[in-house]
Amino acid sequence: MTGAARASGASGVPGVDVPDRRGRTGLHLTGRDLDRNPDVVVRDVELLASDWYVLRATTYDHRLHDGSVTTERRETYDRGDGATVLLYEPERRTVLLTRQFRYAAYVNEHPDGMMLETAAGLLDDDAPEEAVRREAAEETGVQIGDIEHVFDIYMSPGSVTERLHFYAAPYSGSPGGSRAGIADEGEHIEVVELGFDEALAGIGTRIVDAKTVMLLQWAALSGPFAR
Incomplete structure (x- = not known):
């Protein structure tokens, strides 16, 4: 240029x-x-x-x-601001995540680029809560309950302007293994249901996405699964 x-x-x-x-x-x-x-x-x-x-x-x-x-x-x-939500089922102690291919991780030594993540997306022209409800529906297909705002975080302030709005919400049903996402937008998403303790233990191995790690740790420390 x-x-x-x-x-x-x-x-x-x-x-x-x-x-x-x-x-x-x-x-x-x-x-x-x-x-x-x-x-x-x-x-x-x-x-x-x-x-x-x-x-x-x-x-x-x-x-x-x-x-x-x-x-x-x-x-x-x-890339604009975004929102993400931890979907959890308190009685069964489960969380609902997505698995999809992320080229940026793949090109930087992730084994296959298939990342386990909380549902998330850009705000576009919506308010954060509206955007996160939209993304949860598109990426997981489940109905969610009352949304709790957790915090807002600058994810990579050295070079990326994005501020991410974090939420948590209960979900109903057990759609693990289903497929979701908008194919026309390049979304090919597998819905993955995990026990919360399994997900928490997977931080740093199976789960290496920052927003997901942060929400799982929040859920354990002061959220729905805090002891």
Whole structure:
């Protein structure tokens, strides 16, 4: 990407002054008006890619504790915010997870890329609770009860802008082994029901997805399975 996609940009750059394939423009402006931290002044924002999600390089001045100022350049990957939910059945002490192929894990030494995870997805234009109900229905096919908000977490703040909203909710039925997901969106999901103790013991071996680990540990420490 040349300087054509910088904040000072030239014409004809998708995502800058002509729509990208999601119909967006002005993507090079995000962050330029940030002023909540007086020690950080954004100088330039360069749009590197906007194929589906958005990759930017931002240059900013950072005043350090000793008063000196450094100029830094950081890339950020913006895929929007998301939500995830731990589905649990308290009487049988089970949790409902999904198994699906994740190429990013596969290319980084995961044995087969098939990840066990809590149901999750991007918010798009929905409120977090609405989004998580939608994703639970699409990915598992079960009806869920009252949703409890657990916490909101920045999952990889060094480079990814995403804030993930965490929830927990009881479910009914036993759909383990069924298939779910929206095929047109590339979702090919197996629904997996596990005993909670089995799932907790699988952290670091069978279960290596961060959001899932966090929700299982919350459930054991202060959630529905806390002793």
